[in-house]
Amino acid sequence: MYILANTTHASNMVEGVDKAFLLILGVSFIFLIGLTITMLVFIYKYNKEKNPRATQIKGSNTLEIIWTVIPTILVLVMFYYGWAGWKPMTKPPKDSFNITVNSRMWNFTFEYENGKKTDTLFIPKDKAVKLNLRSMDVIHSVYIPAFRVKQDVVPGAEKFLWFIPQKEGIYELFCTEYCGLNHSYMYNWVKVMPEEDFNKWYVDTTQKAMAVVDSPTAAGKRIMTNIGCFACHSIDGSKLVGPSFKGIYGGQRTVKTGSDERQVVADDEYIHRSIFDPNADIVDGFNKGLMLPYTTQLTEDDVKLIIEYMKTL
Amino acid sequence: MQTATQIPTDVSFLEYRKYKGIFNWILSTDHKRIGLMYLYSMMTLFFVGVALGLAMKLELIAPGKTIMDAQDYNAVFTVHGVIMIFMIVIPGLPAVFGNFLLPIMIGAKDVAFPKLNLLSWYIYILGALLVIASVLFGNGTPDTGWTFYAPYSFKSGTNLLPAIFGAFVLGFSSILTGLNFIVTIHRMRAPGMTWLKMPLFPWSLYGTAWIQLLATPVVGITLLLIILERVFGIGVFDPALGGDPILYQHLFWIYSHPAVYVMILPAMGAISEIIPTFTQKHIFGYKAIIGSTLAIAFVGYFVWGHHMFTSGMSGTAQYTFSILTFLVAIPSAIKVFNWISTMYKGSISLQTPFYWAASFIFIFMIGGLSGLVLGALATDIYVHDTAFVVAHFHFIVFGGVGFSFFGAIHYWFPKIWGRMYDTKWANTGWLVFSIGFLALYSPMFYLGMQGMPRRYYDYLEEFHAANILSTLGSWVMTFGLVIIVINLVRSAKHGPKAEMNPWNGKTLEWTVPSPPPVENFEEIPVYGEKDGPYEY
Numbered sequence: 001m002y003i004l005a006n007t008t009h010a011s012n013m014v015e016g017v018d019k020a021f022l023l024i025l026g027v028s029f030i031f032l033i034g035l036t037i038t039m040l041v042f043i044y045k046y047n048k049e050k051n052p053r054a055t056q057i058k059g060s061n062t063l064e065i066i067w068t069v070i071p072t073i074l075v076l077v078m079f080y081y082g083w084a085g086w087k088p089m090t091k092p093p094k095d096s097f098n099i100t101v102n103s104r105m106w107n108f109t110f111e112y113e114n115g116k117k118t119d120t121l122f123i124p125k126d127k128a129v130k131l132n133l134r135s136m137d138v139i140h141s142v143y144i145p146a147f148r149v150k151q152d153v154v155p156g157a158e159k160f161l162w163f164i165p166q167k168e169g170i171y172e173l174f175c176t177e178y179c180g181l182n183h184s185y186m187y188n189w190v191k192v193m194p195e196e197d198f199n200k201w202y203v204d205t206t207q208k209a210m211a212v213v214d215s216p217t218a219a220g221k222r223i224m225t226n227i228g229c230f231a232c233h234s235i236d237g238s239k240l241v242g243p244s245f246k247g248i249y250g251g252q253r254t255v256k257t258g259s260d261e262r263q264v265v266a267d268d269e270y271i272h273r274s275i276f277d278p279n280a281d282i283v284d285g286f287n288k289g290l291m292l293p294y295t296t297q298l299t300e301d302d303v304k305l306i307i308e309y310m311k312t313l
Numbered sequence: 314m315q316t317a318t319q320i321p322t323d324v325s326f327l328e329y330r331k332y333k334g335i336f337n338w339i340l341s342t343d344h345k346r347i348g349l350m351y352l353y354s355m356m357t358l359f360f361v362g363v364a365l366g367l368a369m370k371l372e373l374i375a376p377g378k379t380i381m382d383a384q385d386y387n388a389v390f391t392v393h394g395v396i397m398i399f400m401i402v403i404p405g406l407p408a409v410f411g412n413f414l415l416p417i418m419i420g421a422k423d424v425a426f427p428k429l430n431l432l433s434w435y436i437y438i439l440g441a442l443l444v445i446a447s448v449l450f451g452n453g454t455p456d457t458g459w460t461f462y463a464p465y466s467f468k469s470g471t472n473l474l475p476a477i478f479g480a481f482v483l484g485f486s487s488i489l490t491g492l493n494f495i496v497t498i499h500r501m502r503a504p505g506m507t508w509l510k511m512p513l514f515p516w517s518l519y520g521t522a523w524i525q526l527l528a529t530p531v532v533g534i535t536l537l538l539i540i541l542e543r544v545f546g547i548g549v550f551d552p553a554l555g556g557d558p559i560l561y562q563h564l565f566w567i568y569s570h571p572a573v574y575v576m577i578l579p580a581m582g583a584i585s586e587i588i589p590t591f592t593q594k595h596i597f598g599y600k601a602i603i604g605s606t607l608a609i610a611f612v613g614y615f616v617w618g619h620h621m622f623t624s625g626m627s628g629t630a631q632y633t634f635s636i637l638t639f640l641v642a643i644p645s646a647i648k649v650f651n652w653i654s655t656m657y658k659g660s661i662s663l664q665t666p667f668y669w670a671a672s673f674i675f676i677f678m679i680g681g682l683s684g685l686v687l688g689a690l691a692t693d694i695y696v697h698d699t700a701f702v703v704a705h706f707h708f709i710v711f712g713g714v715g716f717s718f719f720g721a722i723h724y725w726f727p728k729i730w731g732r733m734y735d736t737k738w739a740n741t742g743w744l745v746f747s748i749g750f751l752a753l754y755s756p757m758f759y760l761g762m763q764g765m766p767r768r769y770y771d772y773l774e775e776f777h778a779a780n781i782l783s784t785l786g787s788w789v790m791t792f793g794l795v796i797i798v799i800n801l802v803r804s805a806k807h808g809p810k811a812e813m814n815p816w817n818g819k820t821l822e823w824t825v826p827s828p829p830p831v832e833n834f835e836e837i838p839v840y841g842e843k844d845g846p847y848e849y
Contacts, residue, residue: 016691017691017692017694017695020689020691020692021686021691021692021695024685024686024689024692025686027685028682028683028685028686031678031682032675032678032679032682035649035653035674035678036675036678038653039653039656039671039674039675042653042656042657042659042661043656043661043663043671046592046656046657046658046659046660046661047661047663048593048660048661048662048663051658051659051660051661052660053660054592054593054594054658054659054660054849055594055658055659056594056595056849057594057595057597057654057657057658058595058597058598058599059597059598059599059600059601059651060597060598063598063650063654064598064601064647067646067647067650068643068647071642071643071646071647072643075639075640075642075643075685076636076639078639078685078688078689079632079635079636079639079688079689081689081691082635082688082689082690082691082692082693083632083635083689083690083691084691085689085690085691085692086631086632086690086691086694089691089694090628105468137464137468138464138465138468139462139464139465139558141623141698143698143699143764143766145695145763145764146764148691148694148695149694150623150694150695150697150698151623151625152623152624152625154552154558154559154624154625155464155552155553155558156552156553156557156558157552157559157625159625172764172773174764174766175766176623176697176698176699176766176767177462177698178387178457178458178462178465178698178767178768179465180387180456180465180468180469181383181384181387181456182383183387183768183769183770184383184766184768184769184770184771184772185771187773232468239470240470241468241469241470279553287467287543287546288546288554289467289546289548289551289553289554290467290468290551290553291553292552292553
């Protein structure tokens with residue numbers, strides 16, 4: 001169990017959280033065991049066989065006051081420890097190392113300030129790391145149990161998470177806000193490296209071009225998979241949240257532009273507009289507002305590759 | 314009241330015939346029959362919920378696919394949650410035992426609005442049918458979880474609208490029942506039964522009724538807004554339309570947290586009746602228990618934010634909600650102290666209802682104490698949305714409400730059906746059920762502390778062992794449940810006839826025949842100076 005196992009803490013948040021945890025669990029166990037034993041003793045001692053006549057006692061103001069005051073003090077102490085362990089989480093240092101976390105159904109990708117994009121979170125040991133959380137669709141939640149941190153990722157809002165990793169190793173990062181079909185597969189790994197190794201990795205731009213592009217269609221498919229298009233759009237003609245991509249390119253479709261209904265041909269311009277301004281034209285039979293613009297997520301080049309792939313569907 | 318003279322007083326409500334066949338039930342405005350109609354419809358739905366729960370646990374016995382796909386799993390936990398929360402634990406004790414017992418316990422012939430009471434049942438059935446329709450028809454069973462969180466509830470392609478509308482309709486049943494109980498308690502107590510002579514179960518129903526009346530409309534409005542947003546694309550909660558998903562969470566929990574007290578307060582009330590009877594002793598701290606009931610009902614309105622510590626509220630909101638949550642723990646603790654003190658120097662008769670009541674206290678303590686972990690900010694952030702939370706609320710809403718419900722049904726069984734059950738089987742059922750319950754839910758505390766998120770169809774190998782234990786527990790618990798139910802169903806028909814007051818209880822329901830006549834009392838009882846609900 002994480003709570004009891006670590007002597008060296010994996011992050012700077014561990015101590016505060018575990019202290020509160022142990023305090024609350026300790027007090028809880030004392031109460032649970034103490035009260036249960038008291039109850040069992042009473043049941044044994046005042047059994048009808050042993051005690052055929054009950055003594056009528058209606059209450060005691062002294063006792064009521066005692067067992068109101070003591071729990072009140074205890075819960076205030078618990079509140080304090082809970083507060084003290086949480087307070088640092090709200091105050092990231094100004095010189096934190098910033099990483100953007102892009103969350104979508106159903107994966108996380110990590111974007112560094114120098115443009116590096118990864119699906120494992122590489123971070124330097126002993127340095128404050130601030131994760132800026134962005135969601136492209138629904139609410140997700142970034143949870144790194146070993147670091148004792150968690151923050152929901154809310155679409156349309158700025159949320160963050162920060163910590164100082166203190167121990168080298170590989171840790172789990174889970175999505176903990178239910179987000180649909182593959183929620184339980186939405187997890188990634190966190191790799192904490194010594195600062196030197198991290199810096200070497202960080203400036204090594206050769207690793208950025210890891211994926212060798214064999215053809216524009218394969219590249220288009222890879223981009224669409226990574227960005228999660230297929231969560232809402234099928235390629236086999238079945239209707240999901242959005243229209244299917246089957247036979248999309250060059251096909252006729254009925255769309256609503258504002259309140260006007262019109263026929264359009266799905267050409268380059270249409271697909272481009274559907275990605276960057278998805279609510280401009282709504283395909284007949286679907287609802288407005290379900291897709292956010294991918295302006296910050298995709299480049300013009302990406303869209304060209306996507307279109308190449310769509311031509312094959 | 315014009316028919317009052319024609320209703321015989323020597324015929325029990327179960328034998329009284331006004332119409333033909335089933336119409337004696339579905340047209341009856343008798344609070345006792347309505348209570349039983351709720352019981353029978355809830356038991357049916359409960360078995361569906363249990364079957365879904367079993368399927369979920371079986372799927373989780375091993376990582377990877379065991380019996381179903383991810384989409385089915387998501388649908389199963391959604392429907393399990395919706396049925397169990399909205400159709401069973403929220404209406405549970407008030408609708409069944411509240412309806413049956415409230416008027417008798419306060420010395421009235423019926424509730425204040427008997428027809429409205431019947432209407433509430435019809436609304437309940439309508440809501441339940443709507444939810445069931447969402448499962449059987451349309452394009453896919455809802456898969457959002459019982460919380461219907463935005464904006465996922467807008468993105469999901471499944472058949473959500475009937476389910477949400479069903480929950481909306483169920484809310485009205487709750488509101489009307491609450492209204493009915495409040496008026497009944499205010500206006501129809503027996504002469505001489507002052508507020509401070511009213512038994513504790515009616516008191517707990519009174520606190521509950523106010524929550525039902527005041528909090529349920531909020532979730533009604535919220536669910537309606539979701540429907541409007543889904544149908545007309547009005548942006549309230551969906552950020553893509555300029556809405557705020559956190560607003561949804563606030564509105565949802567403003568109702569759904571007090572709803573937890575709708576579930577647990579009557580459960581505590583029933584326990585406060587069982588313990589004095591089986592210790593043959595005046596309840597310890599009568600006024601303190603009433604005070605704590607009202608305190609829970611009141612403070613319970615202001616703690617909803619503890620469901621949202623990781624959503625990113627402001628810091629001030631976070632610690633305010635945290636401290637209020639801790640305050641609500643105090644009245645709950647006071648109740649436990651008073652129950653245990655009632656046993657002190659009592660003359661304890663170890664019968665089935667008492668076993669349920671004593672184990673309720675144990676289970677409820679685990680549920681309540683684990684709630685402290687979730688009320689503290691630092692620890693909540695660690696275990697929020699993990700299996701720990703699932704364990705916590707099953708200890709409270711299934712452990713708390715369930716143990717109390719079974720205690721209540723074994724306590725009032727002779728009164729309701731006029732027969733006794735087989736004690737040996739009842740005790741065996743209790744033991745098997747309790748062992749299964751602990752094996753099913755305790756491992757989830759451990760899993761949550763290890764970091765296993767909830768609502769996970771699949772999990773990493775490190776979480777395997779505890780999940781196996783939990784699944785085994787689900788089988789044992791269900792086996793216990795089967796024993797209990799078979800014993801009770803059989804005994805309701807074939808058990809030996811019960812006396813008027815088999816446990817030597819002192820509340821008014823034990824002064825009328827078992828089962829009671831249609832109008833409960835031949836003559837409305839009068840409470841004298843020295844009378845009280847627990848005067849042994």
